[in-house]
Amino acid sequence: MASRRDKRIEPSFGEPSRAASADGFSVREEDRVVPGRSKAAPKGKARKTKAGRRSGRPRRGLLGIAVRLIYWCFVLAIWGGIAAAGIVIYYGAKMPAATTWEIPDRAPNIKIVSVDGKLIANRGMSGGEALTLKEMSPYIPEAVVAIEDRRFYSHFGIDPIGLARAMVTNILGGHFSQGGSTLTQQLAKNLFLKPDRTLERKVQEVLLALWLEHKHSKDQILQMYLNRVYFGSGAYGVEAASRRYFGKSARDVTLAEAALLAGLLKAPSRLSPARDPKAAEDRAQLVLAAMQDEGMVSAKQVATAMSAPATRAPSYWTGSENYVADTVMEELPNLIGDVQGDIVVDTTVDLTLQKIAEKSIRELIDQNGKKLNVSQGALVSIDNSGAVRAMVGGYDYSTSQFDRASEAKRQPGSAFKPFVYMAALEAGRTPDSVRNDAPIRIGKWTPENYGGKYYGKVTLATALAKSLNSVAAQLTMEVGPAAVIEAAHRMGIQSELQSNVSIALGTSEVTPLELTAAYVPFANGGYRPEVHFIRRITTADGKLLYADDGGNAPRVVKPEIVGMMNSMMAGTVEVGGTARKAGFNWPSAGKTGTSQNSRDAWFVGYTANLTTGVWFGNDDGSPMKKVTGGALPAQAWHEFMVAAHEGVPIRPLPGGWKPAPGDAIVQDDGPAPVPAADVGGARTASPRQAAPAQPPQPVASSRPAKATETVDAGGFGMPAEDAAPTASIRRPVPPGDVGGPLKKKQTSIMDILTGG
Secondary structure (H helix, E strand, C coil), rough: CCCHHCCCCCCCCCCCCCCHHHCCCCCCHHHHHCCCCCCCCHHHHHHHHHHHHCCCCCCCCCCHHHHHHHHHHHHHHHHHHHHHHHHHHHHCCCCCHHHCCCCCCCCCCCCEEECCEEEEEEEEECCCCCCCCCCCCCCHHHHHHHHHHCCCCCCCCCCCCHHHHHHHHHHHHCCCCCCCCCHHHHHHHHHCCCCCHHHHHHHHHHHHHHHHHHHCCCCHHHHHHHCCCCCCCCCCCCHHHHHHHHHCCHHCHHHHHHHHHHHCCEEEEECCCCCCHHHHHHHHHHHHHHHHCCCCCCCCHHHHHHCCCCCCHHHHHHHHHHHHHHHHHHHHHHCCCCCCCCCCEEECCCHHHHHHHHHHHHHHHHHHHHHHCCEEEEEEEEEEEEEEEEEEEECCCCCCCCCCCCCCCCCCCCHHHHHHHHHHHHHHCCCCCEEEEECCCEEEEECCCHCCCCCCCEEHHHHHHHHHHCHHHHHHHHHHHHHHHHHHHHHHCCCCCCHHHHHHHCCCCCCHHHHHHHHHHHHHHEEEECECCCEEECCCCCEEECCCCCCCEECCCHHHHHHHHHHHHHHHCCCCCHHHHHHHCCCCEEEEEEEHHHHHEEEEEECCEEEEEEEEECCCCCCCCCCCCCCCCHHHHHHHHHHHCCCCCCCCCCCCCCCCCCCCCCCCCCCCCCCCCEEECCCCCCCHCCCHHHCCCCCCCCCCCCCCEEEECCCCCCCCCCCCCCCEEEECCCCCCCCCCCCCCCCHHHCCCCCC
């Protein structure tokens, strides 16, 4: 050992090492690293060395490539899983804590029913009540599961097989054609999320689907889904969709109808049978095939369903009861505030009468529309308590939801005259008072009778029955436009009325609903009730939220005035009246109306039970072809009222006023002060008004008169030869040319509206 320490061994290059064999250590020239010499090394040796090394490695075949591919796939899967977990954690952390998650309340449904409990409409975001799986047709859940999520009862909220199949189909097809979402995921999206196609929303959808599966059973999830999912055409939930498309409850849906409903879920708006019945039916057949593949139905059942496909119920799309439902929805906030849960609204509408009214309007337009250039109609019927029993707002709800009964303001024409005559009666006139029906001129305005025919001296009863414009204008001048407007507002007209003489001919616009309501006091003896559509509102479990108490209808016109008005307007529906087509075997009365150039045609009439108003015209105000209130409106009124009074005991109209005996001498007091709004005020009634149920007694006269002639001392420039002077005239009568030749004169619309 000592000799080795003393002897130093120096390495040498290029010479054989003597110690190589002994010590196992040697360094050759090629092992020496010298800066700058690596490039100078012989190229041949370098190539030889590399080649030698290559030749020493084993060659890899297909097996090696496969092993290497599996390896890297495994690595990528690990990293992908880590990345996915990170994304889930990131987006999951942005969501509220799972302990705070809860199913949101379903959008409230408003169930609107008729007076006899029949369904009028379902309104609200859902459009239908919620049903349990046991309540609905068993075909509905089966059809939805078959076409939307075949493994619904076996997966855990996410379907990897379905997702993989959808991905492959979409890749091979080159476009998105299938979705991999389960019913649970779709429910989660509908309940909690916005329909944004983002990674965040998809991650949250998966987490919520897992939570739903953990908290609820499969049947509960399916039930929530079917009661909330959108089926197109504004229908949310199977009950709303079934009512909308088939006119029946989801409890009664057939196999073919269930297949159609399930088929809508892929594209509710595009596949809606209201938009494309052919596409909806083609999709329904795919659903039936899927149900057969799953063993849910037999081949025979499928064949039967395909031979009798589902048909769309036309009643929903054209039903006039939807005008009523729209009005109810407008009134709800004022009665109960915001709707917090499912409610039931009991209305005053009789669905049978509603259908009769709709049929009458539609048939008359179908038969006469092109010939007479009429395209729209409206009808309102109100009982003596103010309850609306029927309301048709137009020819077809599906093509126009605008309610012409309650929203359209049109000129009533002569249908406004009862308020003129009522104001005249309150000022002291009687139905027996006489006026000279002749061409007159009031300033620049020359009111003309329909057809240019005049009758000379007539009673007010005859003038109203024949709708003489000349007499109505004279009475308006006598009592003043303000008195007429006050009477109309007192009776129930709500629209603003222009204070001019032309108001006598109904130039101020009103709605059919308010005009009909203003006739109700004539039918019930002088009381103006509150017009209403809603009787009661309850929750789904029966808790009372609102009830109409009827209120106290104020008296707005004296009984004796009612009696006289009813006696006069009864003549309208009798032989010789303008509405003789309306008459039927019940005591009735009313008034026709036709605006300028037959743009509007009206008849408002009543019995002791119902007051009904009818309007025909065009939305653009274009003239009809000589349609008057005594034509189409009177016909529609007749058909409706005959059906409405079938089997109802006959009742007389209130009042009982009768004309003076033929040998009596009658003289009214001429123009008198207009009574105040309080008709029970201090104005002393005339002897004829004091006992309306008795035959009128003659009024004392200081001068003899012809026994058979009724005279009016305060006539419009027409003092009778046998009339006594009177000191009761308070308002000067403007001059007018009465009885002279009619001078044709072109007047502008402004002249008509302002009375010259």
